[in-house]
Amino acid sequence: MQVDVELLKEFERGLDPARSEQSKIPARVLGYGEISTIFEIQSDSVKDLACKRLPIFQTQDEVLRYVQIYHEYNDLLEKKIGINVPDYGFAWFASDSGRITAYDVQQKLPSESIGNRAIKQLNIEDIRTLFLLVLHELCKVWIYNAANPQEALGIDGQISNWAISGYDAEHPHIETGMKLLYFDTSTPLMKKGGVEQLDPELFMRSAPSFLVWMIRWLFLEGVMTRYYDARLVTIDLIANFYKEQQPQVVPHLVKAANDFFAGEGKPLMIKPLTEKEIQSYYKEDAQIWILFLALRRFDRWLHRYILHKPYIYILPGKIKR
Numbered sequence: 001m002q003v004d005v006e007l008l009k010e011f012e013r014g015l016d017p018a019r020s021e022q023s024k025i026p027a028r029v030l031g032y033g034e035i036s037t038i039f040e041i042q043s044d045s046v047k048d049l050a051c052k053r054l055p056i057f058q059t060q061d062e063v064l065r066y067v068q069i070y071h072e073y074n075d076l077l078e079k080k081i082g083i084n085v086p087d088y089g090f091a092w093f094a095s096d097s098g099r100i101t102a103y104d105v106q107q108k109l110p111s112e113s114i115g116n117r118a119i120k121q122l123n124i125e126d127i128r129t130l131f132l133l134v135l136h137e138l139c140k141v142w143i144y145n146a147a148n149p150q151e152a153l154g155i156d157g158q159i160s161n162w163a164i165s166g167y168d169a170e171h172p173h174i175e176t177g178m179k180l181l182y183f184d185t186s187t188p189l190m191k192k193g194g195v196e197q198l199d200p201e202l203f204m205r206s207a208p209s210f211l212v213w214m215i216r217w218l219f220l221e222g223v224m225t226r227y228y229d230a231r232l233v234t235i236d237l238i239a240n241f242y243k244e245q246q247p248q249v250v251p252h253l254v255k256a257a258n259d260f261f262a263g264e265g266k267p268l269m270i271k272p273l274t275e276k277e278i279q280s281y282y283k284e285d286a287q288i289w290i291l292f293l294a295l296r297r298f299d300r301w302l303h304r305y306i307l308h309k310p311y312i313y314i315l316p317g318k319i320k321r
Ligand SMILES: Nc1ncnc2c1ncn2[C@@H]1O[C@H](COP(=O)(O)OP(=O)(O)O)[C@@H](O)[C@H]1O
Pocket: 030, 031, 032, 033, 034, 035, 036, 038, 050, 086, 106, 107, 108, 109, 110, 111, 114, 160, 161, 183, 184, 185, 186, 187
């Protein structure tokens, strides 16, 4: 996909990370990630795109290496594993001050069709169908990983990472034949010869500087490795429904997952899940992210009032958990 780099550069020039909605070129935030902010920018050349801002690169080598992995990851998912990804592109540039900013750019998908929005409209039967569709897609990755452990891919199965193709918000319903798109490809975790290709340091850049050591320890052990583990990815996906304020569906999804792992997912030999472990996982995970965000806010405060240095990251407002 061709990307209008000049426009993005212009956008970046007029962007105040503290007030991202009031940038010179108007934009709306579609979502906040741990490391990226996803913008819909109101300008003709990019208006149908979701622009994921990644302010994490310090050198040209880093960004070039990232873009290579990013392309390979998308390509593997699409061509070898058979998961649909939206049309995508990538752009990067150095700003006037020399700082590198990169943008993952994707075809913008209708916001009602994104999993976490759709589940607000769907009944429990449809949520279950959607969940099984997601497991079916994830299973393609896990089977691939089992056959190619040295070249495994990590994937984040959360419901907010999938869009339902052809979803009609006027008549919310999920059919078993519906197609899903996986769009959270900005963290392209993949191994080659058993070695992780994505430099985890990149994803610690937005962490408070005074805590990098702790984040490194939490992140490497807890967060990076979890995306390679089918059972943990499933637990994480189900625990997501607590965050999305739908605790009542959790027991149904636990059952659906266990049925799935006794049927289609049998070759993966996953030990059955229990509701209790989803609960305790969620508590711990929510605490980690709440703490992390609080510390990032503190770091922003330090930059502004003590260090008098610009703070380049964009932080989300209050998140309901
Ligand atoms: N291509 C897209 N079209 C529409 N919305 C998107 C798109 N990509 C991301 N978003 C929105 O931004 C949120 C976070 O994006 P995601 O790619 O999952 O990043 P992260 O790695 O930060 O989770 C999504 O849940 C979705 O609401």
